[in-house]
Amino acid sequence: MGGMFERDLDIYRNRDALREDYQPDTLVGRDEELERYKTALQPVINGEQPNNIFLYGKTGVGKTAGTRFLLDHLIDDAAQYDDIKLTVKMLNCDGLSSSYQIATRLVNKFRDESNQISTTGYPRSTVYDMLWEELDKCGGTILIVLDEVDHINDDSILYQLPRARANGNLSNAKIGIIGISNDFSFRDNLSPKVKSSLCEEEIQFPAYDAQELIQILRQRADVAFYDGVLTDGVIELCAAYGAKDAGDARQSLDLLMKTGDLARDRDTKAITEDLVRDARNELERGRIREGISGLTQHGHLVLYALITLDREGETPVRSRDIRPRYTNFANQIGADPLVPRRMRDHLGELSMLGIISAVERNEGRRGGTYREYSVDMDINMILSALDETITEVGVHESIAGIFAEDTTLERYT
DNA sequence: CCTCCACCGGAAATCGCGGGTA
DNA sequence: TACCCGCGATTTCCGGTGGAGG
Numbered sequence: 001m002g003g004m005f006e007r008d009l010d011i012y013r014n015r016d017a018l019r020e021d022y023q024p025d026t027l028v029g030r031d032e033e034l035e036r037y038k039t040a041l042q043p044v045i046n047g048e049q050p051n052n053i054f055l056y057g058k059t060g061v062g063k064t065a066g067t068r069f070l071l072d073h074l075i076d077d078a079a080q081y082d083d084i085k086l087t088v089k090m091l092n093c094d095g096l097s098s099s100y101q102i103a104t105r106l107v108n109k110f111r112d113e114s115n116q117i118s119t120t121g122y123p124r125s126t127v128y129d130m131l132w133e134e135l136d137k138c139g140g141t142i143l144i145v146l147d148e149v150d151h152i153n154d155d156s157i158l159y160q161l162p163r164a165r166a167n168g169n170l171s172n173a174k175i176g177i178i179g180i181s182n183d184f185s186f187r188d189n190l191s192p193k194v195k196s197s198l199c200e201e202e203i204q205f206p207a208y209d210a211q212e213l214i215q216i217l218r219q220r221a222d223v224a225f226y227d228g229v230l231t232d233g234v235i236e237l238c239a240a241y242g243a244k245d246a247g248d249a250r251q252s253l254d255l256l257m258k259t260g261d262l263a264r265d266r267d268t269k270a271i272t273e274d275l276v277r278d279a280r281n282e283l284e285r286g287r288i289r290e291g292i293s294g295l296t297q298h299g300h301l302v303l304y305a306l307i308t309l310d311r312e313g314e315t316p317v318r319s320r321d322i323r324p325r326y327t328n329f330a331n332q333i334g335a336d337p338l339v340p341r342r343m344r345d346h347l348g349e350l351s352m353l354g355i356i357s358a359v360e361r362n363e364g365r366r367g368g369t370y371r372e373y374s375v376d377m378d379i380n381m382i383l384s385a386l387d388e389t390i391t392e393v394g395v396h397e398s399i400a401g402i403f404a405e406d407t408t409l410e411r412y413t
Numbered sequence: 414c415c416t417c418c419a420c421c422g423g424a425a426a427t428c429g430c431g432g433g434t435a
Numbered sequence: 436t437a438c439c440c441g442c443g444a445t446t447t448c449c450g451g452t453g454g455a456g457g
Contacts, residue, residue, distance in 0.1 A: 100441065120441060121433030296444080319420075342445055344421070360421090364455030368419030 011263055017223035018257040020250055027069055028219055029212035030062045033205055037070055040201040044074060044141055047084055050176025052162055052198050056184060057205030060250030063180050064147055085140030092147040099157035103127045110134035128160060132169040139172035149179040150186035155194045162197040207247025213239035216249050217256060230271050237276045258283055288377055291353035293389040298338050300386060301329045302346040306356060307379055316359060316372035319344055347373055
């Protein structure tokens with residue numbers, strides 16, 4: 001450096017250090033948990049049957065990062081012993097709802113690209129047979145990491161895998177399962193027989209407190225940004241948001257990265273707290289947009305119904321009173337309106353996304369228990385998200401278009 | 414303290430679709 | 436082609452819930 005010409009100073013030295021998949025040399029704030037984890041993995045090095053391990057804790061508290069970290073070391077260390085053949089397969093179960101899906105993905109993980117199987121169509125038992133065959137062919141010690149296992153709706157594979165050897169399906173391979181879950185109740189909902197085998201070793205990862213988050217953010221920011229880019233308080237603010245919401249490192253890191261990106265877009269050389277707030281809004285927007293795009297057509301209709309009611313000052317409104325409006329919209333586009341129970345599901349989904357909110361009310365003998373829904377986000381933001389999302393022909397034209405005229409809403413009542 | 418309202422939400426059944434085997 | 440399979444979305448069924456009214 002130091003020639004006559006220099007590249008413009010970017011704020012990032014290495015932006016990737018803020019990414020979720022970045023692996024720092026040391027993991028901050030998880031010493032105790034990793035120590036226990038390491039102990040639980042010890043049998044692998046000893047050439048013994050590995051423990052099944054169950055990790056739980058909220059998102060972004062280091063479960064996956066810790067697993068990657070330890071398993072990388074484990075693989076290195078195992079390589080020093082000739083009598084150990086260690087294979088590690090990691091599978092993220094997000095988007096995979098059944099044991100069947102898990103099994104097909106696992107089979108494919110063991111097969112090369114020219115030989116992949118379809119993820120649908122086969123009888124369940126056939127898929128399992130293929131899986132046992134692959135596992136046995138691989139042999140040695142096999143660790144299977146199932147990240148976000150709580151997404152699986154049935155126990156079957158969790159029951160089958162640990163027992164495959166005992167059931168005579170395997171002869172060459174020693175299988176160890178590492179299950180990772182965000183959902184505490186998942187563990188309790190497992191059938192007892194699965195619980196006892198899968199949860200031989202349980203490690204709980206607590207949320208990070210603000211101090212730990214600050215340490216983590218510092219560690220990453222030191223690598224990610226050039227010196228002097230961050231102004232005082234930025235890291236603390238990101239950490240504070242993260243700690244307040246969920247003690248979630250991922251979220252804090254995302255926020256910091258978004259802030260950096262904004263700074264870069266705006267050609268700002270210094271990152272300030274104000275920028276953090278802007279970034280937070282931006283992320284929120286994105287979340288809503290994503291949430292809305294994942295809804296069904298009827299989900300959109302329910303949302304339209306609520307929005308129009310909101311504009312007429314009718315909110316908060318109980319589901320019973322949303323229904324006629326929704327029904328109208330559905331008829332307008334020639335769709336059969338859903339049954340009330342299902343409409344409630346959509347309402348629930350919308351509040352889960354933070355787009356609307358529900359308050360439970362109870363008028364006892366007179367009115368019973370019910371919920372009142374209201375819109376939680378800026379209407380225009382929702383509308384623009386709907387605008388970008390709507391794919392159904394005619395829906396947006398017939399409803400949003402007229403809605404935008406902002407005149408005679410009586411037409412829909 | 415017991416009733417009762419009216420929606421809430423879990424569970425099981427059903428439907429239609431995409432995909433596979435023989 | 437005939438038939439099998441899994442799966443998401445939906446419908447059907449129904450027990451639960453909590454506070455005002457008695």
